[in-house]
Amino acid sequence: MRAPPPDHSLIEFAWDDGGALYDCSSGDTHLLDPFTLAVLHAARQCGPTPEAVRDLLARTDDTAAEQLSRIESALDQLTAARLL
Amino acid sequence: MTPAPFAPLGTLPRETLARWLAQGRLGLRTGPFTFRIASKEAIVADNLRLLYAHHLVIDSPPFADFHVSLERPASPRRWLRPQVDFRLDGYSPFLSLPAPQAFALFEWGMNWCIASHAHQYLLLHAAVLARGDDAALLPAPPGAGKSTLCAYLAHRGWRLLSDELALIDPANGLVHGLARPVNLKNAAIDVIRDTLPEAVLNTPVPDTKKGTVAHLAPPASAVAEVDRPARLQWIVTPRYLAGSALHPARIPRPEAMAMLIDNAFNYDVLGATAFTALADLISRAPAIDLCYERFEEAREWFGALKA
Numbered sequence: 001m002r003a004p005p006p007d008h009s010l011i012e013f014a015w016d017d018g019g020a021l022y023d024c025s026s027g028d029t030h031l032l033d034p035f036t037l038a039v040l041h042a043a044r045q046c047g048p049t050p051e052a053v054r055d056l057l058a059r060t061d062d063t064a065a066e067q068l069s070r071i072e073s074a075l076d077q078l079t080a081a082r083l084l
Numbered sequence: 085m086t087p088a089p090f091a092p093l094g095t096l097p098r099e100t101l102a103r104w105l106a107q108g109r110l111g112l113r114t115g116p117f118t119f120r121i122a123s124k125e126a127i128v129a130d131n132l133r134l135l136y137a138h139h140l141v142i143d144s145p146p147f148a149d150f151h152v153s154l155e156r157p158a159s160p161r162r163w164l165r166p167q168v169d170f171r172l173d174g175y176s177p178f179l180s181l182p183a184p185q186a187f188a189l190f191e192w193g194m195n196w197c198i199a200s201h202a203h204q205y206l207l208l209h210a211a212v213l214a215r216g217d218d219a220a221l222l223p224a225p226p227g228a229g230k231s232t233l234c235a236y237l238a239h240r241g242w243r244l245l246s247d248e249l250a251l252i253d254p255a256n257g258l259v260h261g262l263a264r265p266v267n268l269k270n271a272a273i274d275v276i277r278d279t280l281p282e283a284v285l286n287t288p289v290p291d292t293k294k295g296t297v298a299h300l301a302p303p304a305s306a307v308a309e310v311d312r313p314a315r316l317q318w319i320v321t322p323r324y325l326a327g328s329a330l331h332p333a334r335i336p337r338p339e340a341m342a343m344l345i346d347n348a349f350n351y352d353v354l355g356a357t358a359f360t361a362l363a364d365l366i367s368r369a370p371a372i373d374l375c376y377e378r379f380e381e382a383r384e385w386f387g388a389l390k391a
Contacts, residue, residue, distance in 0.1 A: 018338035
């Protein structure tokens with residue numbers, strides 16, 4: 001359940017219905033729905049550009065191709081939360 | 085000199101209890117904590133005798149976690165509509181309350197002492213009941229019926245660890261008990277009196293900030309096993325809903341995590357340690373919202389829980 005942190009300041013738990021992250025630097029806790037968590041994981045692999053994230057998600061999610069605006073919104077939120 | 089051993093409070097002669105309290109010598113053990121208590125209020129002594137009969141006490145403990153007192157303020161309110169102050173090491177965290185509310189103030193003061201200081205534990209505002217070594221955590225907002233259901237289940241096969249405070253050891257996830265009285269409010273008092281005729285309740289106190297309150301003595305068996313920690317296996321948010329059929333619904337983990345953080349007294353104090361302890365708990369223990377109307381249906385549902 002507990003994933004290795006992407007950097008030394010984040011503790012992450014991922015579940016099938018969402019995830020939780022703790023930023024050890026700021027003390028902030030972030031609770032993510034499954035879609036936003038998937039976007040986060042994809043953005044870590046391919047970079048935080050909406051098209052790249054869409055293409056990566058489309059490998060496992062047939063509906064991802066039609067969700068570019070939702071991906072953009074999720075990326076905006078993740079960036080604002082300093083998770084990306 | 086070897087101090088006298090702890091003994092059940094109920095074995096103390098009434099006069100001895102009153103004297104120890106008046107002289108600030110009474111050490112009361114509740115779970116992992118010892119309170120040293122000073123009070124000349126008869127209502128405090130009477131309620132301790134009624135509700136803490138099975139808890140262990142000692143004369144002048146060599147160590148106490150909390151030194152508390154309930155005393156009348158040095159003002160005309162000492163005599164005119166007398167009031168009482170709760171103090172920890174001389175500090176009063178609350179406003180004075182009418183003297184008839186002294187015992188309720190004592191209970192709230194004990195909660196405050198633990199919630200404000202016992203940061204070796206992750207502290208949640210929740211009831212905890214155990215079956216063997218498996219425990220259910222019952223967080224719920226005020227008025228949801230948490231204490232009422234907790235009181236019922238504690239007299240129907242479940243072991244009461246706590247009605248108000250869950251003490252979670254972040255090192256191993258075990259939850260520790262206090263086995264203190266259950267705080268009942270308003271309509272719940274008569275409901276429990278009618279449903280559990282064998283239960284020991286004190287005299288209800290009206291007009292408190294929480295309405296009419298009464299306290300229910302923990303079962304003797306719960307006090308006897310208070311030092312037996314348990315492992316949290318279930319998170320259940322009970323909600324009494326008149327006319328409702330029993331309805332359990334799974335709470336998504338992020339939502340459950342948010343609820344537990346909201347109910348934690350010291351999440352910010354413990355930081356990453358608290359986050360990891362709660363996320364570990366959420367990972368293994370299903371969180372369920374339980375609407376209920378009838379105690380018996382809820383008891384059967386709890387009885388069917390599998391670890």
